[in-house]
Amino acid sequence: MINSEEIIKQLESNLSTFSYDSRSKNIGKVEKNTDGVIVASGLSRVSMGEEVVFEGKTKGVILNLDEDSVSIILLDLGKNIREGDSVKSTGRILEINASEDLLGRVINPLGEPLDGKPRVKKGKNMPLEKIAAGVVEREPVNTPLKTGIKAIDSMIPIGRGQRELIIGDRGLGKTAIAIDTIINQKQDKSHAKVICIYVAIGQKQSTVAQIINKLSEKNALEYSIVLNASASDPASLQYLAPYAGCAIAEYFLEKGQDVLIVYDDLTKHAWAYRQISLVLRRPAGREAYPGDIFYLHSKLLERAVKLNKKNGGGSITALPIIETQANDISAYIPTNVISITDGQIYLQSDLFNSGLRPAINVGSSVSRVGGSALTPTIKSIAGKMRLELAQYRALAAFAQFGSELDPATAAELERGKRTTEILKQSQYEPLSEALEFLSIWAVTTGHLDDIPVDQVSRFESEFHEFLKMKNQKIIDSLSKSEKPNEELLKQIEKATLDFKKMFSV
Amino acid sequence: MTRKQIKQVALRSFVRNNLDPKKVKLFSSKMTRKQLRDYIKYLKFYDARNKIIIVVPHLDMIKKTDLKVFTKFYANKKIIYQEDPSLLLGIRVINNDLVYDLNLKDSFENIRQSI
Numbered sequence: 034m035i036n037s038e039e040i041i042k043q044l045e046s047n048l049s050t051f052s053y054d055s056r057s058k059n060i061g062k063v064e065k066n067t068d069g070v071i072v073a074s075g076l077s078r079v080s081m082g083e084e085v086v087f088e089g090k091t092k093g094v095i096l097n098l099d100e101d102s103v104s105i106i107l108l109d110l111g112k113n114i115r116e117g118d119s120v121k122s123t124g125r126i127l128e129i130n131a132s133e134d135l136l137g138r139v140i141n142p143l144g145e146p147l148d149g150k151p152r153v154k155k156g157k158n159m160p161l162e163k164i165a166a167g168v169v170e171r172e173p174v175n176t177p178l179k180t181g182i183k184a185i186d187s188m189i190p191i192g193r194g195q196r197e198l199i200i201g202d203r204g205l206g207k208t209a210i211a212i213d214t215i216i217n218q219k220q221d222k223s224h225a226k227v228i229c230i231y232v233a234i235g236q237k238q239s240t241v242a243q244i245i246n247k248l249s250e251k252n253a254l255e256y257s258i259v260l261n262a263s264a265s266d267p268a269s270l271q272y273l274a275p276y277a278g279c280a281i282a283e284y285f286l287e288k289g290q291d292v293l294i295v296y297d298d299l300t301k302h303a304w305a306y307r308q309i310s311l312v313l314r315r316p317a318g319r320e321a322y323p324g325d326i327f328y329l330h331s332k333l334l335e336r337a338v339k340l341n342k343k344n345g346g347g348s349i350t351a352l353p354i355i356e357t358q359a360n361d362i363s364a365y366i367p368t369n370v371i372s373i374t375d376g377q378i379y380l381q382s383d384l385f386n387s388g389l390r391p392a393i394n395v396g397s398s399v400s401r402v403g404g405s406a407l408t409p410t411i412k413s414i415a416g417k418m419r420l421e422l423a424q425y426r427a428l429a430a431f432a433q434f435g436s437e438l439d440p441a442t443a444a445e446l447e448r449g450k451r452t453t454e455i456l457k458q459s460q461y462e463p464l465s466e467a468l469e470f471l472s473i474w475a476v477t478t479g480h481l482d483d484i485p486v487d488q489v490s491r492f493e494s495e496f497h498e499f500l501k502m503k504n505q506k507i508i509d510s511l512s513k514s515e516k517p518n519e520e521l522l523k524q525i526e527k528a529t530l531d532f533k534k535m536f537s538v
Numbered sequence: 539m540t541r542k543q544i545k546q547v548a549l550r551s552f553v554r555n556n557l558d559p560k561k562v563k564l565f566s567s568k569m570t571r572k573q574l575r576d577y578i579k580y581l582k583f584y585d586a587r588n589k590i591i592i593v594v595p596h597l598d599m600i601k602k603t604d605l606k607v608f609t610k611f612y613a614n615k616k617i618i619y620q621e622d623p624s625l626l627l628g629i630r631v632i633n634n635d636l637v638y639d640l641n642l643k644d645s646f647e648n649i650r651q652s653i
């Protein structure tokens with residue numbers, strides 16, 4: 034509660050800057066209200082994207098400027114708006130209040146708290162719509178963003194400032210990869226801390242609640258912000274959610290910090306925009322999406338950036354998620370977003386059903402710029418594993434014909450099976466870079482060749498425990514993100530052999 | 539009749555900023571229900587555009603010199619004076635969809651909002 038002294042102080046400060054000039058207000062009248070879109074006459078001086086306020090304090094945003102009227106999308110349900118009500122321009126474009134106090138909070142795209150805690154008042158107003166940083170301010174992606182998932186960190190590496198799409202059917206673990214990445218930022222000590230923003234668009238409240246609980250349980254909420262525009266929120270809020278998330282990310286970027294932003298998911302974002310566009314009577318194109326649906330996503334993802342040192346050196350890494358129908362990545366929205374991003378992690382249902390989790394199709398997944406952000410540690414083993422896996426996939430296709438195989442081919446097949454097995458990983462258990470290296474090193478150097486395929490997973494977890502207990506020095510040395518030298522490799526070899534003596538199949 | 543033509547008809551229904559009842563009767567008799575709805579909308583629009591509403595707390599506060607200033611400033615518009623004691627002090631000028639506030643009520647409102 035504000036006390037009398039504060040009120041008087043506020044009045045005094047207003048008095049010192051008090052302006053005697055008349056202020057003009059642009060007023061309009063509500064003509065029509067159709068499904069959350071208001072058509073109003075008047076308002077001849079408003080601009081596109083300007084915030085307006087209705088009589089009952091309901092807020093809206095200008096989305097169409099016609100000859101005699103304007104179309105406004107409502108930012109809440111606005112049930113009390115009637116024909117003839119007045120609507121006032123504010124002269125402000127849509128903004129969100131951003132500050133460090135938002136960390137650990139759950140908010141909606143207007144910055145209103147959804148976690149029952151008080152609204153964050155201090156901070157900086159960041160515009161929702163902003164032109165992305167130009168080429169002069171940027172530098173190439175050069176720092177890794179560790180996901181803690183072996184398959185991704187070794188074969189589809191993500192760099193800070195990259196836009197990496199996560200694409201696949203429903204229920205294949207797209208959100209799980211994003212959440213694992215957020216959780217993993219806690220243990221990546223070799224690089225600067227990463228602020229994580231999770232933007233839930235058109236999702237069930239129960240799903241978002243589960244994610245918040247999981248982040249909280251893993252102590253990841255303290256460096257994260259959850260922005261939720263659920264399925265029950267108006268389409269306008271779902272449309273604004275990713276831009277609001279990006280505006281918050283830009284606040285931290287301005288301070289030179291690294292930010293990871295997850296858009297979960299852009300398919301529903303496109304649906305929300307399609308709904309708004311159809312109500313606004315904009316011409317419909319393919320799959321009834323409006324003509325600017327590509328621009329909608331490209332202007333958002335273009336705001337992912339790695340700034341150069343002169344501009345603070347911060348970064349925004351974007352992980353957009355797209356849900357496909359029946360593995361069809363050639364649909365309109367998936368192809369659009371694939372072409373915008375710097376690579377994609379493609380999850381496939383048959384891999385998921387065969388027990389490979391995360392169900393990443395390594396062949397169709399790609400990281401176009403992340404390779405240059407690989408650490409020397411992982412780089413020293415990733416190439417070999419990728420090659421072995423590619424050979425295994427080619428051989429496995431031929432081996433299906435049932436012809437007799439020569440011993441070398443059979444050995445390659447066996448190695449491939451173990452490599453595939455080692456890439457399996459449980460949900461919410463991201464690994465540190467050192468442990469990722471040790472697992473991949475063990476399989477590529479043939480130490481797992483004599484371990485039955487169904488025991489590989491147990492071998493890996495016990496091997497990690499053994500190293501943590503008996504050889505912490507090795508883990509510490511590998512955590513420095515430097516290429517392991519001969520001496521270190523010898524120590525790893527010795528430790529592996531020691532463990533194998535103890536390991537009972 | 540297209541919407542553009544209705545707009546033209548509505549504009550021509552005014553003579554020296556005032557609606558001409560004869561013209562309105564003539565035009566409206568030849569319109570369909572939908573056209574008539576648009577015609578009324580445009581009449582309202584042009585009528586508001588031709589009008590300036592000046593609101594003061596009390597009408598006797600306006601001096602003769604003020605009247606001259608307003609007439610000179612809004613030479614081609616019909617000026618309507620209205621009384622609203624809630625303004626307390628000052629003036630409000632309504633020019634179609636633009637509202638200029640220079641009164642105590644608005645100042646208090648601005649202070650209240652900033653708190």
